[in-house]
Amino acid sequence: MNAIETRELGKRYGRTWALQDCTLAVPAGRVVALVGPNGAGKSTLLHMIVGLSAPTQGDIAILGSLAPGSADALNRVGFVAQDTPLYPNLSVADTLRLVASLSPQWDEPNARARLADLDIPLSRKVGKLSGGQHAQVALAVALARHPELLILDEPVARLDPLARHDFMAALMAAVADDGISVLLSSHVVAELERVCDYLVVLARGRVQVVGDVDELVDGHRILTGPTVEADAVSAQLDVVGERRADRQTVLLVRTTGRAAVPRGWQEEPTNLEELVLSYLRAPQASALPGPSGQALRRVSA
């Protein structure tokens, strides 16, 4: 089953396309990073997946065949919005009570156990919590509804390093426990490398890179060699990005099929951050799976 499938999805605000021609098939049980610069269309895509806004064109299906925003989808999908909005004047306990009254499936002991683990006092007003505690309350509230798919929009952007680590640790423990599918957006790539196993890169409203993180990293190599040979070598290879100095040139190449290292050149593995940055610097390059694997059924009437 796919957690999320989209076909030729697009969203236009006035005359501007925030997202265009977005076709994705994200398998269930993965932790997916949605990466791109500010304004790339990340939040637009997330809001359509959650059902907060309607596509201008194209189709979306979540958790197999559910339409975003349908009653089934709302029960089975969790959403933690940017800056994790909660009511600052409510206590943590009242926040739990509020969500409980709004949610058909609500696991109060689960939420309380999570907050107790983190030493977050239930009587404290949400507005008096630290940034990390605030984010943890939002996560605990989302997880206690036992979603099958959890969507998080820039969940750790404003947290300090320790709070980020603790937030991701809590999220990963939930993935290990319940096998939920997770989609989280970020413009900081470095912190996602250990957490995510599937990558979607958006740039300028279009999908640029999609795939399993290990396969993507394995499928790219860094080649270093003399600049005088760089043109000849580049012509033989699928070059994503390059940095040239007078004497030495560094290339990031895709190695699917042709992997022979030219004589006198050095080959090294790359990492997720280097790979993503190279693609973002080269908007004409893309790494997308072929049309196979797309099996979207029409869900919109």
Next chain:
Amino acid sequence: MTIDKESSGGVQFRLDPTSGVPTYLQIVRQVEHALRLGYLVPGDQLPKVKDVVAGLAINPNTVLKAYRELEHKGLAAGRPGQGTFIEGTLDVVPLRDQQALHRGLTRWLSDAMAAGLDEEGITALFSSALHDATRRKGVIAS
């Protein structure tokens, strides 16, 4: 000072984000290292996936991949519903042999330094020779 206690398993994993070594491979190597040093022996349980994940904030699939690799190498085995346990051992070179090899290497190092190589030159030369030797061994073995 606070000490994190791990609720399962006899080892603590740590990750080096700057090493360039994939996370799952770092875990595999740390288990092998612990086996060589005797921190882990057959029958020991490896840390539960959830505990590793909650401690290091990493994807559970990464830990599962590391444990599958250890199973593939015959060093560990999964027991349904319980976890992953150490099964095999790594060949431990007897202490006396290790000491003899150490002496040989020390002699070689003084020769290299006398010839004018510095630490980085020695490391580069050693890595290159090791690379050649393992490749030769691989050719003979296959």
